[in-house]
Amino acid sequence: MGIDLATLLQLERLAALDTETAPAGAREKLCDDLSRVLDHVRSLTSALSAAPEPEPEAVVAPASLRADEPQPGLSREAALRGAPHTDGLTFVVPRIVP
Amino acid sequence: MLDLCAQAEAVRGGSVRAEALLEAHLERADRADDALGAFLHRSTEAARSAARAVDEARRSGRTLGPLAGVPIALKDALCTTDAPTTCASRMLEGYVAPYDATVVTRLREAGAVLVGKTNLDEFAMGSSTEHSAYRLTRNPWSHEHAPGGSSGGSAAVVAARFSSAALGSDTGGSVRQPAAFTGVYGLKPTYGRVSRYGLVAFASSLDQIGPFATSVRGAARLLSVLAGSDPHDATCADLPVPDFEAASSRPVAGLRIGVLTDWIEQVQDTSLRAGIEASLQTLRDAGAILETVAWTGAEHSIAAYYVIASAEASTNLSRYDGIRFGRPGRGATLRERIRDARVQGFGPEVKRRIVLGTFVLSSGYYDAYYGKALQVRRGIAAAADALFARYDALIGPVTPELPFRLGARNDDPLAMYRSDLFTLPASLAGIPAASVPLGLAPNGLPLAVQLMTRRWDEATLLALSATLERAFPMPAPGGVHA
Numbered sequence: 406m407g408i409d410l411a412t413l414l415q416l417e418r419l420a421a422l423d424t425e426t427a428p429a430g431a432r433e434k435l436c437d438d439l440s441r442v443l444d445h446v447r448s449l450t451s452a453l454s455a456a457p458e459p460e461p462e463a464v465v466a467p468a469s470l471r472a473d474e475p476q477p478g479l480s481r482e483a484a485l486r487g488a489p490h491t492d493g494l495t496f497v498v499p500r501i502v503p
Numbered sequence: 504m505l506d507l508c509a510q511a512e513a514v515r516g517g518s519v520r521a522e523a524l525l526e527a528h529l530e531r532a533d534r535a536d537d538a539l540g541a542f543l544h545r546s547t548e549a550a551r552s553a554a555r556a557v558d559e560a561r562r563s564g565r566t567l568g569p570l571a572g573v574p575i576a577l578k579d580a581l582c583t584t585d586a587p588t589t590c591a592s593r594m595l596e597g598y599v600a601p602y603d604a605t606v607v608t609r610l611r612e613a614g615a616v617l618v619g620k621t622n623l624d625e626f627a628m629g630s631s632t633e634h635s636a637y638r639l640t641r642n643p644w645s646h647e648h649a650p651g652g653s654s655g656g657s658a659a660v661v662a663a664r665f666s667s668a669a670l671g672s673d674t675g676g677s678v679r680q681p682a683a684f685t686g687v688y689g690l691k692p693t694y695g696r697v698s699r700y701g702l703v704a705f706a707s708s709l710d711q712i713g714p715f716a717t718s719v720r721g722a723a724r725l726l727s728v729l730a731g732s733d734p735h736d737a738t739c740a741d742l743p744v745p746d747f748e749a750a751s752s753r754p755v756a757g758l759r760i761g762v763l764t765d766w767i768e769q770v771q772d773t774s775l776r777a778g779i780e781a782s783l784q785t786l787r788d789a790g791a792i793l794e795t796v797a798w799t800g801a802e803h804s805i806a807a808y809y810v811i812a813s814a815e816a817s818t819n820l821s822r823y824d825g826i827r828f829g830r831p832g833r834g835a836t837l838r839e840r841i842r843d844a845r846v847q848g849f850g851p852e853v854k855r856r857i858v859l860g861t862f863v864l865s866s867g868y869y870d871a872y873y874g875k876a877l878q879v880r881r882g883i884a885a886a887a888d889a890l891f892a893r894y895d896a897l898i899g900p901v902t903p904e905l906p907f908r909l910g911a912r913n914d915d916p917l918a919m920y921r922s923d924l925f926t927l928p929a930s931l932a933g934i935p936a937a938s939v940p941l942g943l944a945p946n947g948l949p950l951a952v953q954l955m956t957r958r959w960d961e962a963t964l965l966a967l968s969a970t971l972e973r974a975f976p977m978p979a980p981g982g983v984h985a
Contacts, residue, residue, distance in 0.1 A: 408862065412862070413858065416858045416861045416862055416865070417858065419861050419865070420817060420821075420845075420857050420858060420861045421821075421824070421838070421841050421842045421845050422842070422845055422846055422849070422854055422857060422858065423842060423846075424842070424846045435851075435854075435855060435858070438855060438916050438917075439855065439858065439859055439862070441916075441917050442809060442859060442916065442917055442920070443859075443862075443872075445805065445806055445917060446806040446809065446810055446863075446872060446876075447806075448803060448806050449803060449806045449807060449810070449872070449875045449876055449879050466695040466738075466740035466741075466742065466958075467740055467741045467742060468737050468738070468739075468740070468741060470734070470737060470741075471734035479601055483601040484601070484827070486599075486601065487598055487599070487601075487827070487828030487829070488826070488827055488828060489825060489826075489828075489829075489830075489831030490826075490831065496826050496827055498826055498837050498840070499834075499835060499836050499837050499840065501837055
C-alpha cells in the first residue's frame with residue numbers, strides 16, 4: 406500500500422503543510438517518492454522472528470539529572486526577541502476566539 | 504601542516520601567535536570559499552577578538568585551555584548567541600539563539616577560536632548538503648562532486664584547511680559519510696557521550712554531535728573537551744570521560760576485530776574495496792586478530808531508520824510555526840499563518856520526511872510501521888551487543904561508493920537514502936563509530952573505512968583509528984598550502 410493523493414492531502418493538513426499552490430506534478434511526485442520508501446519499509450514486517458519489545462532509545466545510560474529546584478528561564482525580552490510579531494509583552498497572533 | 508594538537512601546543516609555547524594562526528586560516532577561506540561554498544556565516548571579527556584574547560592570556564602568564572588558539576567551525580545546527588543559526592533553512596533565516604549549545608560553551612572555555620557556521624542539508628536531513636536552502640557546497644577534492652552530508656560544510660571546511668577542526672552532527676551517518684567523502688577523520692560518539700543541548704533536534708534518539716579533524720589525536724582532544732555530563736540534557740550520560748588523547752596512542756595488538764565481509768562485498772568501487780582490504784592487512788600487521796562476522800538484522804537498517812527518524816523529525820519540527828521565532832507566515836487566521844510559514848519555510852526533503860513521519864505515527868499505521876521499526880532497532884542493537892561480547896571492534900565500509908557527482912541523486916530520494924546503508928546500523932545501536940581516511944583512489948577522490956566499537960569505548964576506536972592513520976597518511980587537497 407502506497408500513499409495516494411487523498412492520503413497525502415490528509416497528512417499535509419495534519420502537518421500544517423497543506424497548500425493550494427503546490428507546483429504542477431509536485432504532489433504526484435511526492436506520493437510516488439513516499440510510496441517507494443514505504444515499499445522498502447515494508448521489509449520490516451519480515452524482519453521480526455522472535456520480536457523483542459520495542460524501545461524508543463537504543464542506549465540506556467546513567468542520566469545527568471539536576472536537583473528538582475526551580476531554575477531561571479528565559480527572560481521575557483529574550484523569549485520575544487526572535488518573534489516576528491510581538492507587542493513587547495506577548496506573541497501576537499490573529500484572534501482565535503471570535 | 505600542523506594538526507590541532509600541535510597548533511595548540513605551538514600557541515601555548517609561544518612559537519605561534521593565535522592571531523597569526525587564525526589569519527592563515529582566514530586567508531585560505533577568503534581565497535577559496537566563494538567557490539567551495541562551505542560557510543553560511545563567518546565570524547571573522549569575533550574570531551580575531553578571541554585569538555587576541557588567547558595571545559593576551561599567554562603574555563599575561565594565564566593558563567591556556569587545551570584548544571587555545573585553535574580555529575574551529577560549527578555546523579549551523581548548533582546554537583550560538585553571537586552568530587545566526589539557520590539549519591540551512593529559510594524557516595530560521597536570521598535566527599539568533601538566546602543561548603549557546605553546551606558544546607559551544609565548552610569549546611569557548613577551552614580557548615577555541617570559533618570561525619563560523621558551516622553549511623548542511625536543511626535541518627540535517629540529507630547525505631549530500633545539496634538540500635541547503637542557501638548555497639551549494641562542493642567537495643574540496645573535486646568541485647563536481649558532493650562533499651557528503653548532512654555535515655558537508657564542516658567536513659569541507661576541515662579538508663580545505665579553513666579551520667583546524669569542526670563540529671558536525673551524526674544522526675544516520677552525517678559525520679562519518681562526509682568525512683569519508685572529503686578525506687578527513689570524523690567520529691560519531693556513543694549516543695549520550697556528548698550533550699545535545701543546543702543542537703537543533705532532528706531525531707532526538709539518534710542525534711549525536713561529533714568532531715571532524717585532520718588527525719585522530721586532534722579528534723580525541725576535541726572529544727575530551729566536548730564529552731561529559733550536562734544537567735541540561737537528560738540523555739547525556741553521567742559517566743567519567745577517559746583521556747581520549749592518551750588512548751589514541753595505545754597499541755592494538757591482541758584486539759579482536761569483526762570484519763563485516765558481506766558489507767565489503769557490496770562496495771561497488773574496486774579501488775575503495777582494495778583500500779579497505781589494505782586497512783585490514785594493516786591491522787593484522789599491528790597484531791590485531793581479524794575474523795569475518797555478520798551483523799544480524801543490519802540489512803533492515805534503512806527501513807527502520809527512516810521510519811524512526813522521520814517520525815521523530817515530524818514531531819521535532821512541529822515547533823516551527825513562525826509565531827515565537829523563525830519565518831513568519833501570512834494569513835488572516837492563525838492556522839493560515841502557521842501553514843504559510845511552514846510551506847514557505849521548509850524545503851522539499853524536509854517536507855517529505857515530515858509527511859512520512861506523520862504517516863507512520865498516524866492511527867492505524869503506528870504499530871505496523873513505527874512500532875515494528877522500534878522492535879527492529881532493538882534487535883539490531885542486541886545483535887551488536889552479541890558481536891561485542893566476542894569482539895572489541897567491527898570494521899567495514901563507510902559508504903557503498905566513492906563521492907557521487909552533485910545532482911546525481913536529487914531525483915531519487917530512495918537512492919540517496921541507500922548511501923547510508925553502512926552508517927545506519929551504528930546509529931540505531933547507539934555505538935561509537937568513525938570514518939578513517941585511507942588515501943586517494945586513482946581518480947583522486949578520498950577512500951575511507953569505518954570502525955565501530957562497543958558503547959562507551961571510544962578509547963579503542965581512537966587507538967585503532969590512529970593505527971590506520973599512521974599507515975595511510977592523507978594529503979590536503981591541491982591548492983591548500985601549509
